[in-house]
Amino acid sequence: MYHGYEGGGLTVEGPAVLVRKAYKDKVSVWGNYLVDMISSASIDVVATASEYTEERTEYGFGADYLHGKTMMGMFYINSTENDYEANTAGLSISQDFFGDLTNLGISYSRGWDTITRTGDETFEEELDRQSFGVSLAQILTRNLLININYDSTTEEGFLQSAYRQVRYLDPNAARGYSYDPALHPRTKTTSAIAARAMYYLPYRASVKAEARRYTDTWGVDAWNVEFGYVHPFDFGMTTELRFRYYEQTEADFYSDLFERQAAQNFMSRDKELSTFSTMTVGGGVSYEFATPWLPLMKKGEANLFVDWLRFDYDSFRDVTAEGLAPGEEPLYGFDAVVIRAFFSFWM
Numbered sequence: 131m132y133h134g135y136e137g138g139g140l141t142v143e144g145p146a147v148l149v150r151k152a153y154k155d156k157v158s159v160w161g162n163y164l165v166d167m168i169s170s171a172s173i174d175v176v177a178t179a180s181e182y183t184e185e186r187t188e189y190g191f192g193a194d195y196l197h198g199k200t201m202m203g204m205f206y207i208n209s210t211e212n213d214y215e216a217n218t219a220g221l222s223i224s225q226d227f228f229g230d231l232t233n234l235g236i237s238y239s240r241g242w243d244t245i246t247r248t249g250d251e252t253f254e255e256e257l258d259r260q261s262f263g264v265s266l267a268q269i270l271t272r273n274l275l276i277n278i279n280y281d282s283t284t285e286e287g288f289l290q291s292a293y294r295q296v297r298y299l300d301p302n303a304a305r306g307y308s309y310d311p312a313l314h315p316r317t318k319t320t321s322a323i324a325a326r327a328m329y330y331l332p333y334r335a336s337v338k339a340e341a342r343r344y345t346d347t348w349g350v351d352a353w354n355v356e357f358g359y360v361h362p363f364d365f366g367m368t369t370e371l372r373f374r375y376y377e378q379t380e381a382d383f384y385s386d387l388f389e390r391q392a393a394q395n396f397m398s399r400d401k402e403l404s405t406f407s408t409m410t411v412g413g414g415v416s417y418e419f420a421t422p423w424l425p426l427m428k429k430g431e432a433n434l435f436v437d438w439l440r441f442d443y444d445s446f447r448d449v450t451a452e453g454l455a456p457g458e459e460p461l462y463g464f465d466a467v468v469i470r471a472f473f474s475f476w477m
Contacts, residue, residue, distance in 0.1 A: 131473075137439065137466020139172040146472075156196050164188040168211075173462060174401065177449050178295050178309055186211040199226040213292065216243045224265070233267040247292040255288030273330040283320045290314040296399040297449070298388040299456060306456040310391060312398050314383070320346040335361040344378075350403065352378035366418040370435070374410040386447050387457045401462065405444040412437030412468075421475065428476045437468040 134143035146164040153159075166186040192205030201224045209216040220239030227234065239261045247253040261283040268276050290312055300308040324342035331337065338358035345351050354376035362368045381403040383396035414435030421427040440463070447459040 132469070132471045134469040135466060138441065138464035139170065139176065141169045142166050151477075158194040159192070161191040162189065173448060173450065174294065178293075184212050199230070200224070213246045213248050214243065217241060220261075231269045233265075235263075235265040235267075237261075237263040237265075243287075245288050245292055253292065255292070257285065257287035257289065259283055259285040275328045277326040279322075279324045279326075281320075281322045285318045285320075287316060289316060289318055290398070291400065294398070294400055296385070296388060296397045297456075298391050298393060300391070307387065308391070310397075312400065313396055314398055315348065315396055318347055320344065335359065348403070349382035350378055350380070352376065368416045369413065370415075371413045372410070372437075373412075375407070376409075377407040378405065380405045380445055384445070386445055399446075401443055401446040404446040406446065407442050407444075409440045410437050414470075424475070426477055430476075431474040433470070433472050433474070435468075435470045439466040439468065440464075441466065 131146040131148070132143070133146060135141070136143075144165040144167050146162065148160065148162040150158060150160040164187070166188075167183070168186060169183045170181065186209060188207065188209040190205060190207035192203060194201060194203040201222075203222040204220065206219045207217070218239055218241040220237060222235060222237035224233055224235030226232065241257075241259040241261075243257040243259075245255040245257065261281060263279065263281040265277065265279045270276060294312045295309040296312050297307045297309050299306065322342060322344040324340060326338070326340045328336055328338045336359075338356075338360070340356040341353070342355075343353050354374060356372065356374040358370065358372040360368060360370045381398060383394060384398045384400070384403045385393075386399060386404070388394075388397060412435065414433065416431055416433045418429060418431045421430045424430070442463045443461055446462050447457070448462045449459055451459045
């Protein structure tokens with residue numbers, strides 16, 4: 131698989147491999163490996179530092195076991211970059227009920243991360259998180275399937291970037307403001323509930339819809355809706371179209387420009403904690419093909435998906451604009467493109 135993202139001065143691209151093996155329709159094991167090559171000249175970076183490049187590697191493995199109508203799973207994922215190491219392990223179990231028309235699942239995962247800072251050998255912080263999820267899937271009619279999910283995550287530790295700063299009004303500075311390190315609370319609890327539906331049309335196509343609501347103890351309140359359409363063709367090709375809209379409010383301790391230095395106990399200028407909205411329009415195509423030239427493989431599939439995203443920030447300003455008074459800079463926004471291209475083979 132090749133994946134790529136470009137937008138807002140940030141470029142992320144790299145390969146990924148996923149291998150899955152099933153045994154007697156009871157046990158399935160998998161492993162994956164991913165590399166991200168990152169080049170960042172985003173507005174957060176150029177405002178207070180210089181462009182940087184780094185590499186992130188990720189590997190993971192897991193297993194699923196089917197016993198009767200019960201599916202049990204476990205996984206472990208490790209992600210490493212020059213100043214951040216993340217570890218996540220989890221368990222899940224799901225059960226079919228009522229003639230296989232209903233499926234109830236629960237999941238639990240725990241993460242433990244280590245954060246360092248380039249150029250500062252004395253800096254090291256930890257982050258622990260626990261996540262719990264419940265899902266309910268129901269076949270309502272022959273053509274209609276719905277799914278409801280609830281997820282809650284509790285985090286404790288260093289919940290911010292080691293490099294992000296806040297700006298505050300400073301009449302003694304030539305530009306009218308100065309910077310200080312950001313300071314976030316060390317605990318956060320998030321909750322999200324989502325409802326999804328899929329309806330199969332008479333000509334084998336399907337339409338999908340999703341609505342999701344998110345809240346957290348930092349004051350962020352977000353929601354999104356998504357719609358999709360999938361259309362298969364007789365010659366092995368399937369096309370897909372999707373639209374997504376997302377909107378959120380800012381955190382209680384966020385400000386683009388604070389009135390003074392140390393204005394409050396917690397301070398952030400992280401644009402991901404500001405008020406903003408995103409719109410995604412995308413599509414893709416999949417094509418199944420025979421593999422006579424690969425004797426060990428039953429079939430293959432080629433996939434290509436492209437998404438266009440628009441980000442509009444309502445309380446984060448572009449400080450790279452020159453000749454303007456502090457707080458009068460234009461609001462920030464940018465476009466991004468995400469590309470995913472991959473091949474799959476079945477043995």
